[in-house]
Amino acid sequence: MDQVKQTPAKAISILRHAEKLFAHKGFEATSVREIAHAAKVNVAMISYYFGSKEKLLEKLFEKRMTSGLEFVQQIMESPELNEWQKMTVILRNYVNNIFHAQNFYLVMLSTQVTTKNKRILALLRRTRLNYIELFDLFALLGVEKRLFKYRPDPYLLQSTIIGSLYYALQMKPVFKDHSKNHQSLAEFDEEYFNKLFEYLKNILATLLGYEDN
């Protein structure tokens, strides 16, 4: 009987539908009544489970952003991988996260510029700086081992990798339409993010001066 009290099904449904609506309409433009209607629950249930609309957004960020950290930690402690392998595995994981939670990353894109929420801002800041310091450490160690030739500016490196990913995500519909692609959305997505990953791996290799065997 001592099971951890898990999130009720309705709360999960609210979160999922809120994420979708926030992604396509924005946080402020989405009303709690819309969320409630989409999730087929009474409006009061949002306050009941989350306290407020704002805290619902916090919950969404916390749920989506804490999961990636354990993976990175795990990779960090893998002695059988060299710095290049660690970097590419983490990048692959990041691309996969975006691929599987595209709506959340759209929420992130529109929210991070304008939100005043301290918890969300702190969470974003910490996560981003973590990745920056991590990749800089890999670059440093890799250069020491003569695996890499250069140690690029960590801020610029992050801007390129993450910036390319986010921009590619938000422009996906435009690109798909313009390239006259007639695949199904699922097929297109798969190919799109795979291509993106391979491309970013190449840029990373170039910036680090990593020579592929």
Added chain:
Amino acid sequence: MDQVKQTPAKAISILRHAEKLFAHKGFEATSVREIAHAAKVNVAMISYYFGSKEKLLEKLFEKRMTSGLEFVQQIMESPELNEWQKMTVILRNYVNNIFHAQNFYLVMLSTQVTTKNKRILALLRRTRLNYIELFDLFALLGVEKRLFKYRPDPYLLQSTIIGSLYYALQMKPVFKDHSKNHQSLAEFDEEYFNKLFEYLKNILATLLGYEDN
């Protein structure tokens, strides 16, 4: 007396203050009363000059986005410049635009994901695809002339260049703070965007396989 009827000073003031507020709070989270108060005009003046809050946003996008096109056209028709020079001049101009209108580009970042406004979406789409096709044309011509070695995927190229720029813009406060920089904001900005330009020029050269003299 046949002067072109120019935008009244108050309308300009409204636009400027709205831009600032939209940039830091988001379009939906900014009320017309806030804008009116910041611009020191009566609320009704916004409807009077622009028709609605939505059309005010449209006006902002039109004003900020149409100015860059003439410059590009001008560069296109410069026979004394080769493809590499044209690309870097246009990139430099783009970086300068962002530098001088940072607030607008923040508005763009938070708006483009969520807006349903047809005119704004069409404007964004057209401008972006213009740049993509333009750079792809330069790449193609450059390769033909043996100026470049490669003709990269135009969507990926755009994602990297513009994505890096936008990400660097929105992360600027975090980066400035984290790098413990103690310059004035103006000095820091100048250096920040210059560094960004030189860096992106290098990436562009690498992706095109352009060998410096």
Added chain:
DNA sequence: AAATAAATTAAACAACCGTTTGATATTTTT
């Protein structure tokens, strides 16, 4: 100086906002 046009204002409009209430139903624990 009279007439016309443009600018400005406070107040009112209806619609919607996020949140709370208090009653009722359902589930879980004793």
Added chain:
DNA sequence: AAAAATATCAAACGGTTGTTTAATTTATTT
């Protein structure tokens, strides 16, 4: 089966939203 805790709901709360109205002031044209 009684008691306690949790879940659900319609309705109401006070406040804010973007926009319009109608009256008044200011500027321009005749």
